[in-house]
Amino acid sequence: MSTRIHLPIVKVTVLEDRALVERRGDVVLPAGPQRLCVEGLSPLAVDRSLQAQLTGGTVSQARVSRAWKEKPREDAREQKTELRRRVEDLETELKRAQADAQRLQSRLEVVNVAREDVLRAIAELSGVGRAKPESWHEQLETVRKESASTEESLRRARKHVEATWKRLVEARAVLAQSEQTEQQLVTTAELDTNLPQGGTASLRVTYLVPCAVWRPAYRATLAPVDNGEAVTLECEAVVWQRTEEEWKDVELLFSTARPTLGASPPRLMEDWLQLRDKSEQEKHSVEVSIREEVLQTTGEGGASPSDSMPGLDDGGEAQTLRASHRVTVPSDGAPHRVPLFQFTAPATSELIGHPEHSPLVHRVARFDNRGPAVLLAGPVDLVRSSGYVGRAQLKFTGLGEKLKLGFGSEDTLRIARLVDSKQDTQRITGKRTRTHQVKLFLSNTGTRAEKVVLEERMPVSELEAVEVKLLQEQTKPAPAKVSEDGIVRFELGAPPRSQQELAFAYSVVSSSKVAGL
Known part of the structure; x- marks a missing residue:
């Protein structure tokens, strides 16, 4: 038991x-x-x-x-279906119609007994010589009228009973098909x-x-403060569940662990390395190719594997986050947002434009992760003092690591870009020089002066046979910084109602042995 x-x-x-x-x-x-x-x-x-x-x-x-x-069925009448209420009403109506028919049948039997009594009285009184024809005629007429009226009412009552029974049978058949036992x-x-x-x-x-999932979501607000600017980052967990049980007033934790992810050592395969002599063509040429490479870092400007992979990006180490209070999550399959934590950090913002990708200039803020936990990769809603400005993707960021977010574009700033390239080859040595010239036009249609940062890029050579250098004479104004990855940074002042031109040039010099450029 x-x-x-x-x-x-x-x-x-x-x-x-x-x-x-x-x-x-x-x-x-x-x-x-x-x-x-x-x-x-x-x-x-x-x-x-x-x-x-x-x-x-x-x-x-x-x-x-x-x-x-x-x-179990719900017995309360207010919870019953309209069809079931109709069946019950028809059952009540049938009982009432049957009672009326039974009453009329009893009344007709009483009338028939009265007729027999009148006829018996006529026979008895006629035999003893006490005939009363007028009285008998009146009594027989009264009985006849009452009998005819009762028979007509009984006929209508029986017809009503038959019609009600037919409707009840049809309603019960429909109810049996529509309200089967659940x-x-x-x-x-x-x-x-x-x-x-x-x-x-x-x-x-x-x-x-199964049938439960969560993903991180953020809301970043950039607002001015007394000594500059600050970003308030709110971290939430969006949870869906359809487990057929309600999580009512529970302690909710969110983990990035993958308990069902199988791990097995790789199979060892033989990998033979062989040496061979170069051909005459390979001795006199160097194969070169240009490739695009994304910098794999976290935090500011970092790319994340979650760009191409679904699921949670936790930086390789399982993380567990706890809801700030008890939560109720119904089993409806709808998204429910659960607050986790928030923090406010001082920020520095600047207007940055990348003319190669877009003619717009964006407000970009940089700040440190001062929260109690790492920031998992997820969508972030961007808010400024003017209101909601858009949505971006926040990359995985460790504790204390710096990150940057773009808070929309400035409508008064626009960039136009023109590109021209030419190639010269020396006849004697065969050295090739390819020159790339880029012209940028920055327009400020607003009434306020702005400081704008423009970033262009140039190739980075990994071979001695290929040389890439910035042409200082043709680059005006001079760049503020040139990074090791080839990012050229220009810092400009944009007066109100103005347009200015920027020239940027670099050359790619390769020897005659280089092939592929």
């Missing part, structure tokens, strides 16, 4: 594509072995993930049991426990369920 109990959900850890549900509560058990059935589990509970712990006792066996049971899958956890001393003990049950 098993004892049925209900344990509330007190804690849920949401993983990348599933959730770990924990039920916990106090139970009163007698001394010795006892079988418990914990009701209310999700039908999606993973059988092999079920675990149970009993304080002061042992759990020798734990398994998930499922059974189909008829869902079955529900009842899932329980059967536990074989043993509490030697008996009494009150704490029981804890955990299991995994």
